[in-house]
């Protein structure tokens with residue numbers, strides 16, 4: 001039994017190919033995690049790094065509380081099952097299962113007990129004297145599982161174990177492996193390219209594409225709330241339908257306008273998390289709707305299409321069709337106008353029929369046409385508010401509050417502007433008041449829908465805030481973007497400061513031993529790094545590490561001002577940024593600019609800043625990668 005932690009894991013192969021990028025996950029004890037994605041997306045590489053069969057380029061891998069990056073595979077207490085079974089052909093089933101235990105010099109009596117127990121669980125007791133060649137694929141895979149089972153490992157790793165089996169056997173083995181996981185109460189990590197295996201077996205699924213994790217979630221959440229178009233299309237059969245559309249808000253409705261000018265509407269309430277900039281009738285977005293979330297009628301209600309194929313599967317019917325063109329004519333050539341609908345109890349639809357499709361408004365998905373990321377984030381990324389300023393006041397949300405000095409300078413006399421406010425920048429305070437229409441629990445957070453005219457302002461609130469009450473709040477002015485006529489004039493201040501620097505070492509003799517000390521160098525500021533961080537940087541970049549430039553990132557709140565007697569980075573204060581509720585000193589140090597949080601009375605031309613090396617994250621600039 002074990003939990004695992006993968007923290008910013010990367011794999012760069014010797015030919016420079018980045019097979020896995022910034023893979024992080026906490027796997028709880030007894031989870032059944034599935035890595036899924038198309039061939040070549042980095043699933044096996046990740047699994048092999050966990051097994052210890054592949055070196056980890058960067059990042060930390062923990063099994064239990066132990067960092068195992070450099071631990072030999074045999075010492076990791078994991079067992080791996082391969083697609084190819086990897087059985088010894090000249091040994092019997094018993095010998096195959098006993099082989100690893102004998103290598104570990106386990107007493108024969110205990111080996112026998114373990115093999116018999118595993119054979120019983122896998123229903124291969126009658127085959128123990130056979131050689132693998134006299135067995136079917138399914139039986140061989142059971143032997144491979146048995147060989148892993150007898151070792152009683154902390155973690156099971158399974159690499160496409162069922163892909164050599166026929167469809168029927170795969171379905172049976174799926175159930176058996178799931179049952180095995182339940183009875184063993186061990187952590188399973190399972191690699192497959194088959195989304196059905198992933199959905200039916202995993203407690204959580206990691207969807208990967210081209211070396212990047214796309215989403216980590218439960219099967220149901222992946223199905224209901226895919227983070228992007230790739231995940232939406234990958235999970236579910238037949239695949240989700242995608243259409244290029246434009247959205248237009250019309251009071252309590254949103255009109256979905258298709259390329260052929262057909263329209264369907266959904267209630268605004270169902271899509272209120274979509275940012276208003278996508279609801280202007282002019283921005284192309286990708287509309288996604290699953291075949292099973294469309295209903296059909298012949299009454300002329302909805303999206304018109306001609307039926308091109310009907311697959312009657314008994315319990316359900318898959319209807320394939322093509323939307324009409326601008327003139328309502330059906331052309332069979334255009335690839336972008338396909339529609340697939342899954343219906344039950346329909347036997348009156350035939351090829352050539354003209355029918356109408358209406359999407360279930362609770363099941364619609366929308367994605368940005370370029371980034372392909374969902375427009376319906378569980379927690380919207382930001383709210384956009386229109387503001388005006390007169391003199392030193394800002395008119396916002398029907399209230400008049402002080403205009404932060406930094407805003408005034410950025411506005412350069414413009415009196416109308418827009419604020420982009422992330423939900424976490426709305427905090428309890430006295431400046432504004434709105435009614436709480438709804439509270440939604442999102443993971444461990446509470447998302448409040450605050451009524452702002454005919455739309456919502458989304459805020460994160462604590463669990464004491466109740467639906468129907470009035471919520472008093474202020475904005476964290478440094479966390480908002482300011483724009484004039486759609487162009488940003490002031491960016492939100494990031495939570496992290498980044499500085500470029502170098503990496504050095506010194507070698508000293510301590511009690512007769514040679515000991516290496518490693519340092520982060522930013523200008524003249526030399527910060528001793530923990531030895532393990534130093535070795536990591538060295539192992540990734542080799543001796544080039546002493547020539548490369550590194551990006552050192554530190555949380556802004558960890559940066560302190562220190563006196564002349566303490567080591568630090570000397571800088572010149574070039575400006576004080578007054579955001580009203582918070583102030584920053586803009587500092588030029590080592591020809592780089594950084595912002596330091598200062599209090600109201602702060603007055604100085606020169607400062608020395610410092611932070612702890614344990615608070616620093618190091619990024620390689622050579623291959624964009626977090627090292628430690």
Ligand code: ADP
Pocket residue numbers: 013014015017018019037038039040041042043044045046
């Ligand atoms: P998957 O298991 O998802 O099919 P892999 O993890 O096997 O994908 O491979 C991920 C990527 O890394 C692929 O593009 C593959 O070609 C590449 N790759 C795998 N092994 C090596 C290697 N030894 N050297 C270079 N590239 C490799």
